[in-house]
Amino acid sequence: MDNGVSGSLWRRFRLLLGPMGAGLATSQTLRADRRAAEAELRNAAATNGEGAFLVAPRMALQSMIDDLVATEQFVERFERGADGADIATASPFLGHPSTTEMRAADVRCVQVCFGLDKGGAQSNTKAVLSCVNQERPCSRGNTLLYGVFPAANDDHTALSAMADVYVPDLDTLRMGRVDVDGVRRAVQLILTGDYQFTTTWCGHLGASSNMPCQRCTAMTRLTKTNGELIAIYGNMQNGSRAGSKPRTIDHFEHMADAYADGGNDTLSTPLTMEEHLSIENRPLLKIDPSHIAPMPLHLTLGISVYLLRLGIEAVYFWRGRVPAATYAENLANTLRQSVGVAPTPYFNGAFEGRQCQKIGQRLSMVCELLAAFVPAAVSKNYKESCATWQRILPILTRAGDVSSDEPSAFRRDSASFVNNLKGAFEWTSVTDKLHTLCCHAPDFF
Secondary structure, rough: OOOOOOOHHHHHHHHHHHHHHHHHHOHHHHHHHHHHHOOOOHHHHOOOOOOEEEHHHHHHHHHHHHHHHHHOOOOOOOOEOOOOEEEEEOOOOOOOOHHHHHHHHHOOOOEEEEEEEEEOOEEEEEEEEEOOOOOOOOOOOHEEEEEEOOOOOOOHHHHHHHHHHHHHHHHHHHHHHHHEEEEEEEEEEEEEEOOHHHHHHHOOHHOOOOOOOOOOOEEEOOOOOHHHHHHHHOOOHHHHOOOOOEHHHHHHHHHHHHHOOHHHHHHOOOOOOOOOOOOOOOOOOOOOOOOOOOOHHHHHHHHHHHHHHHHHHHHHHHHHHHHHHHHHHHHHHHHHHHOOOOOOHHHOOOOHHHHHHHHOHHHHHHHHHOOOOHHHHHHHHHHHHHHHHHHHHHOOOOOOOOOHHHHHHHHHHHHHHHHHHHOOOOOOOOOHHHHHHHOHHHHHH
């Protein structure tokens, strides 16, 4: 069925292989093997009345690792220091009993991603586990479907019900370690997903908060009343020079204790912003903020559309409403006819990842179109920004080994991209995604 082969064509193929299909298994054998696989503990599933989930996710992950080792497909993944050199030791993270001993023993950790994915023909929320220690770790066939719940908003109440199922297993996974070719290794958990999911999972208020980043304390912008706080916690509008302080796992743990019986609004004496740092609900998972992935797919989607919209805004700023409407119509025609992309019928007509890659490869067409509507200096600044984005874009959707020079180049490009946009287009605001791109994605890379 996966390859669109009909039953009659398959029977003809078997006949070409000779008597009895030249050793091909019978349908009875295949059914017996499937029943045996379903009976294995690693594939066992249960339901709590709201969704289905794996009974033993650690066993499923261990079986995946065993298969990778047996087929010689297990790939060592190392952390890099500030100098770009590989570090073979594990990072400190919650749940491991002896980080100091690990470093002394030069233990290599297994990196495991956990995240939620919403969508599908019948909309639902899927929890996914994946092991980074393999080629193409993001491929659907290389991931584990941890559980399925009916689609819900990424609010704290909805995710709390999922956390009751998932977090005990995740903590057991981190503390229990896994075996790699007979050697016990620590597990480094990486939280993945879109902005709303990761912020809510961490108890963060999200984009509406004073400190909208879940990795640092940068405030949204300078106002008449927050000058002293900006000097302490940083300003997101300063681009790569935001000057923020990194969040810590100790603060997440402190907030989890403070909100054990409810969020900040339920406390008899609510915490001040300097105390909660926009963490105003109970963190559902205590995790090192540096282990929160910088949503590379959503950076791809969001910033690609942001660049297109910026061109329309530039025409409106320098030429007015009517030319901007004309440019917008011409831009839509260029994208559809020359670039060959069209907005999806879902998610408010956004573009998909592959479409963004295609747009990125052909941004020169967009630059040529804009040049006919704005002053030459504006067109030049926009073209330089597009050229920088073309270097950044392929990296955001690639999983694989890199040289020690690539992270440094990515850091330079992401910083110049955001800083130049802020300097060339005066009305531009550094969004959460732009802040993540220039201040946190390079560190994670």
